[in-house]
Structures are given as structure tokens and as C-alpha cells.
Amino acid sequence: MDDYKIKLESFEGPIALLMHVIEKNQVDIYDIPIAVVTEQYLAYIRAMEKFNIDIASEFLVMAATLLQIKSRLLLPKPPAMEQLTEEVDPRLELVERLLEYRRYKHAAGLLETLLHQREKLFSRPPRDFGTRLVLPDGLKLDDLIEAFAAVWESVVDEFTFIAREEISVQDKMQDILQLLRKHNGRMEFNQTIIRSGSRVELVTAFLAMLELIRLRRVRIKQDNSFGPIFLMMGEVVQ
Amino acid sequence: MFYRHLKGHIEALLFANGNPISADKFAEILEIDRENVSLLLEELKQDMANSERGLTICEVADGYQLCSKPELVDIIGRLVDVHEARLSQAAMETLAIIAFKQPVTRLEMENIRGVKVDGVVSTLSDRGLIHEVGRKDAIGRPILYGTTDEFLKCFGLKNLDELPNLAEFIDNNEKP
Numbered sequence: 316m317d318d319y320k321i322k323l324e325s326f327e328g329p330i331a332l333l334m335h336v337i338e339k340n341q342v343d344i345y346d347i348p349i350a351v352v353t354e355q356y357l358a359y360i361r362a363m364e365k366f367n368i369d370i371a372s373e374f375l376v377m378a379a380t381l382l383q384i385k386s387r388l389l390l391p392k393p394p395a396m397e398q399l400t401e402e403v404d405p406r407l408e409l410v411e412r413l414l415e416y417r418r419y420k421h422a423a424g425l426l427e428t429l430l431h432q433r434e435k436l437f438s439r440p441p442r443d444f445g446t447r448l449v450l451p452d453g454l455k456l457d458d459l460i461e462a463f464a465a466v467w468e469s470v471v472d473e474f475t476f477i478a479r480e481e482i483s484v485q486d487k488m489q490d491i492l493q494l495l496r497k498h499n500g501r502m503e504f505n506q507t508i509i510r511s512g513s514r515v516e517l518v519t520a521f522l523a524m525l526e527l528i529r530l531r532r533v534r535i536k537q538d539n540s541f542g543p544i545f546l547m548m549g550e551v552v553q
Numbered sequence: 554m555f556y557r558h559l560k561g562h563i564e565a566l567l568f569a570n571g572n573p574i575s576a577d578k579f580a581e582i583l584e585i586d587r588e589n590v591s592l593l594l595e596e597l598k599q600d601m602a603n604s605e606r607g608l609t610i611c612e613v614a615d616g617y618q619l620c621s622k623p624e625l626v627d628i629i630g631r632l633v634d635v636h637e638a639r640l641s642q643a644a645m646e647t648l649a650i651i652a653f654k655q656p657v658t659r660l661e662m663e664n665i666r667g668v669k670v671d672g673v674v675s676t677l678s679d680r681g682l683i684h685e686v687g688r689k690d691a692i693g694r695p696i697l698y699g700t701t702d703e704f705l706k707c708f709g710l711k712n713l714d715e716l717p718n719l720a721e722f723i724d725n726n727e728k729p
Contacts, residue, residue, distance in 0.1 A: 327642065327643045327646075327666065327668055328666055328667040328668030329667050329668075330666065330667035330668075331666075331667070331668075371668070373667060373668060377667070412665075412667070415665055416665055416666065416667070419646055419649045419650045419653070419665055419666075420646055420649075422649035422650075422652070422653055423642070423645040423646040423648070423649040424645075425649075426645060426648060426649055426652065426708060427645055429708040429709055429710070430640075430707065430708055432623070432709060433707060433708055433709035434626075435623035435624075435626040436609075436611060436620040436621060436622075436623055436626075436709070437620055437621040437626075437629055438571060438618050438619060438620035438621075439568070439571040439619070440571055441570060441571040441572040442569055442570065442571050
């Protein structure tokens, strides 16, 4: 029954569609029969809707433009306006856009032709003149064996034991008290680092200092944040 | 012609390089002047045309390139299925706008085509046919696009100066 078929070409945009309508009707681009063109343009949009093609907003903007031009052509101009302004064809702006679009559409066709011509020619891809690997000269089998032997020997397991430094807080507390006595009961915290100077010693020394403070064996004084900490003998608690 | 013995040199250089070689580059390598380079290339091209040879020299992207003769396209086509990655109509139109109007911003392309061109522009960029050539002195400093040497090679153009002639050609065809 339904022998009515629409071959829907996909249109990139409203201008492409409008151009298609104009070309199909073979009308003069400088004198577009706006009523016919608008009607057909809208028919296309409706067909697109029917086929559930999402219509981009640009298509609708163009539809509105066409309708506006159509109405402007239909409506009589107010007499005052007629005298004031020179009559400008409301289609003019649209025609200019269409002409420019057509120019580039033709240019695209021309590029396409050039491309086809060029595609008949085959050329080589540029050669990669990268690094050329050069093998060393004058090597003998002995050299290889020697090299292998050298590698073989170097793989012998060799271990070195690194003793872990064990400093107890207890030891460090003794250190601090001894040092304080040596320094006449007053010294800087930095001076308690007397062994390996490792992070472990530093932390231990700090813990030892805190412990000594708790036991009231030492007192500390720090004038400002991150400044040097001074340790002093605390009052001896019996 | 004193330099006739250099014709083979030129052929070898063209073969080894693959890409177009400029006349200046030939002059530099062969240590002769440019006029002689052009003469030698012309003579070499004649040799290739006259005899039963399969190769020719074409002028493209401000240089000379060794390539197979156009009439042999079918025979090469039998060798392999030539892989075709065609540019869409949208891409061709956008490329035409960039080629004839360059330098041009995206907005200018969109105004002509009446649609967004973001996708097409990145396709053309990926293909190496266009690239950024600067920024327009306008609000937002939009990117300006232009065509590349690859574009010239793809379309068999000697240089961009060949393009305005094409534009005239189109205008003349439009208004009979």
C-alpha cells in the first residue's frame, strides 16, 4: 500500500539542507521563491522528526529565519518606513550566506578532484635514516668466552651484613644525664646526638628527653618554635 | 650541459628520500646552482617520460618527488587493496574553507557552514592536513588554522600560491 518512500540524505546543517532544496528546485539563488523553499525545508524537518532523527537546534533557527523572511515579504510596509529606508530585500542576507557556502562547496569539489588525480601517483614513504647499528670489528671467540667468564664471576653471591643500630631509650636517658653533668647542667638538644647521628638516634633521644622531663630529671627551654631546645638539670627528686 | 653526470645522483637522492626534496636542497648537496638543478630535473623527467619507465618526477609542496606514473594506477591497484580512508563531505568543505580563507578561526568556519566544526577540525588535524598557525587578535584569542605541507602533498599542489587561482576559477564558473 505504502509505496511512498523518502530517501533521506543526511544533511550536515541547515545551510546544506537549504542549498539542497534550492538546487533540487533549480531556482535562481538571487531570487528565491521563499514560500516554496520554506515549505519544502519544513517538510524535510518534519520527515526527519518522523524518522526520529534528532533535529539540531540550528535547523530550527533556519526554519524560523525562513518564516520570518516569508512574513516580511507578505506584510505591507508601513508608509512612513517606506520613505525613510531604502528597500532592502529581506532575503539578501540569506542569499549571501548561501552564496558563500556554495563557493566553498564547489571549492571542496575541486579539492576532491585534485585528490583523485594525486591518488593515481604512488610515492615511497620517507626512509628512516635512523641509527645504523655497527658491529664491532675483529672479535674472536676467545673474547666472547672471556666476556662470559667475567660476567659469570661477577655473579658470585656477595653479602654484606649491615648491623642495625639498637639504641634504647633507657641508654639514651643515661647518655643525656651524663652529658648534662659534663656540660655543667646545661646543653642544647643537638648535643645529645653523639652516636651514629641517625634518625633512629634522634627519635630515641627525643623520647628519652620526654621521659626525663616526665621524671622531672631535666627541664627544657625553647625560645621559639623550631628554635634550639635547651636542656637543664631538673631538681633532684628524692 | 656540464652536469649531466649528476642526473643519476638526483634520481638516487629522490629514491632514498621518498619525501619531496626542494631545489635548494639539491643545490646544496650537489654543490651546483639552482638553475642547473631545475634543468637536470627537467631532463631527468623527460628521460623518464620518453622511455618505457614506470616512474616520474612530480612537483609538490615546494619540492620534487619520485612517484609512479598516473596511468599505472590500475596495475598498482592489483598489487594490494589500496586502503581508502575517505574524507567526508563535511571534512572536505571545512578543509576548503581553511585552504582558501586561511588563517581562519573555528567560528568563521562555523558561520559559513552553519554547523559546529569541532569534530571535523580535529579529524583534519589528526590527518595532518591542518594545524594551528597562531591566535587571532580578538576576544578570547581564538586559534587560527591553516594548511600543512602534508595538505600540499595530498592534493598535489606545488605551493599555496596555486590556491587563489582555483578560487578565481570557482567564481568564474559560478557566474556564466
